[in-house]
Amino acid sequence: MRAVILGCGKLGSRLAEKLSAAGHQIVIMDRDREALKQLGPKFKGETLAGSAFIEANIERIFEVQVDVFIAVTDKDNVNILFAQWIRNKFKVPRVIARIHDPILAGSYRELGLETVCPTNMALEAIQSMLKV
Amino acid sequence: MYIIIVGAGKVGYHLTKLLLAQGHEVMLIEKDKNKFAAMMDELGDSIIYGDGSTMETLTEAGANRADAIVAVTGHDEDNLVICQLSRMMFFRPRTIARINNPINEETFWSLGIDATVSATKLINAIIQEQVKAHDMLIPLLTMRGGDVEIVQTYISAASQVVNKKIKDLVLPKGTLFISIFRGEEVLIPKGDTVLLEDDQVIVLVRKVHEGVLRQILIPPGGDRKQA
Numbered sequence: 001m002r003a004v005i006l007g008c009g010k011l012g013s014r015l016a017e018k019l020s021a022a023g024h025q026i027v028i029m030d031r032d033r034e035a036l037k038q039l040g041p042k043f044k045g046e047t048l049a050g051s052a053f054i055e056a057n058i059e060r061i062f063e064v065q066v067d068v069f070i071a072v073t074d075k076d077n078v079n080i081l082f083a084q085w086i087r088n089k090f091k092v093p094r095v096i097a098r099i100h101d102p103i104l105a106g107s108y109r110e111l112g113l114e115t116v117c118p119t120n121m122a123l124e125a126i127q128s129m130l131k132v
Numbered sequence: 133m134y135i136i137i138v139g140a141g142k143v144g145y146h147l148t149k150l151l152l153a154q155g156h157e158v159m160l161i162e163k164d165k166n167k168f169a170a171m172m173d174e175l176g177d178s179i180i181y182g183d184g185s186t187m188e189t190l191t192e193a194g195a196n197r198a199d200a201i202v203a204v205t206g207h208d209e210d211n212l213v214i215c216q217l218s219r220m221m222f223f224r225p226r227t228i229a230r231i232n233n234p235i236n237e238e239t240f241w242s243l244g245i246d247a248t249v250s251a252t253k254l255i256n257a258i259i260q261e262q263v264k265a266h267d268m269l270i271p272l273l274t275m276r277g278g279d280v281e282i283v284q285t286y287i288s289a290a291s292q293v294v295n296k297k298i299k300d301l302v303l304p305k306g307t308l309f310i311s312i313f314r315g316e317e318v319l320i321p322k323g324d325t326v327l328l329e330d331d332q333v334i335v336l337v338r339k340v341h342e343g344v345l346r347q348i349l350i351p352p353g354g355d356r357k358q359a
Contacts, residue, residue: 022302027355048302055235073210074136076213077185077207077209077212077213078209080209080212080216081209081212081213081236081239082206082209084212084239085236085239088238088239088242088243089238091241101186103186103187104186104213107216107217107221111216111220115172121316
């Protein structure tokens with residue numbers, strides 16, 4: 001599988017490492033060069049840093065078939081914008097966006113985005129721990 | 133009209149004052165507490181504090197009865213979510229978004245935002261105009277997913293339309309002259325209106341016909357005379 005990940009924070013960097021270790025082809029990008037330092041030495045994929053650099057290279061990245069695009073920056077709205085942009089422009093079959101706000105996550109799921117809502121997941125986890 | 137404006141930067145602030153002065157009901161939303169506090173005395177009931185890209189704030193601002201929602205923050209991603217959320221959740225207000233990075237324009241159009249305004253593109257067009265004098269159409273506003281544009285241009289002496297009546301021009305289908313600025317005057321064009329040199333014209337045109345309109349209004353090679 002070839003996957004492109006936007007956002008190299010705690011989630012993005014770990015996801016990139018795991019998928020890379022499992023033999024997948026990964027491109028990870030972050031507007032902050034420092035963020036890419038979170039990637040461990042085992043990561044074998046490609047990295048892109050800086051907004052302008054990402055913008056200039058985006059066509060090249062998506063020239064080769066991308067199976068999934070995953071937007072996991074810390075900003076909900078950035079993830080929403082990129083997920084829809086990439087889906088429309090490059091016809092990527094799957095796009096996944098992390099959205100912290102449960103209302104936004106629900107709304108965009110209805111619009112056809114695959115969304116992950118950490119708030120809802122934590123809510124369910126805590127409820128089940130408390131068995132309520 | 134009831135208009136909600138999100139983002140109290142320079143654009144949002146002045147737009148609010150302008151619309152209030154014209155007698156509209158306006159609500160400005162700002163998520164920076166300091167900016168909000170600085171404007172609260174002046175704008176009173178017309179400004180609220182909150183994140184305009186959330187349901188809570190939009191609901192509090194009365195988005196359900198808004199005729200239009202205008203997103204003019206400095207962040208394209210916020211402007212997109214504000215407009216999309218408004219369209220999904222409320223009674224279909226008209227949505228207008230400011231675009232800061234021209235690369236996002238296509239996305240906004242494809243996602244059903246009613247109209248977009250790009251200062252970057254506008255200023256670029258004006259610079260081009262200064263450089264190349266009268267040989268281009270300046271896009272002012274884009275509507276209907278990029279299908280329809282309102283453009284502005286000057287009529288130069290060399291243009292084939294000088295001294296002609298609008299009704300005698302062979303214009304592409306759906307083209308409409310909206311107004312003519314002539315010296316201090318603002319004219320509402322009719323079929324009998326004669327176009328003169330140095331008229332500044334505002335025209336509504338379908339994007340696909342823009343090239344044809346340019347050929348009609350602007351002389352080949354542009355107006356090369358020095359100002």
